[in-house]
Amino acid sequence: MRIALHTKARADRLAEYDAAHREVPAELVAAIRAAGATSWTIWRSGTDLFHVLECEDYTRMLAELDKLPVNIAWQARMAELLDVVHDYSSDGAEAGLPVVWEL
16 A cells, blocks of 8 residues: 655754654664565655655554654654654554545
8 A cells, every 4th residue: 555644844953854864773674664664755845744655554554663662762753853743643544645636
């Protein structure tokens, strides 16, 4: 399945946000893949962040990542850099952007 998300970076922390994503821990990348993600791309326009990810089951992926220490540490780091965070709760499974049109 393909999921699109919208989050928002803090205007005064953009350079830190970009730098953090140049150094995503290998353990976190492995955990994301193990939870079923096959790809995840983030685009930034100003402070707006647009994510597109492909995974087997988004709800299951969130549940698996939610309690992992490596993800908890990463989300704490991201919370310092974001105004709107990626929601790993069960409500977050419903937070994907609706498809309006596809070619």
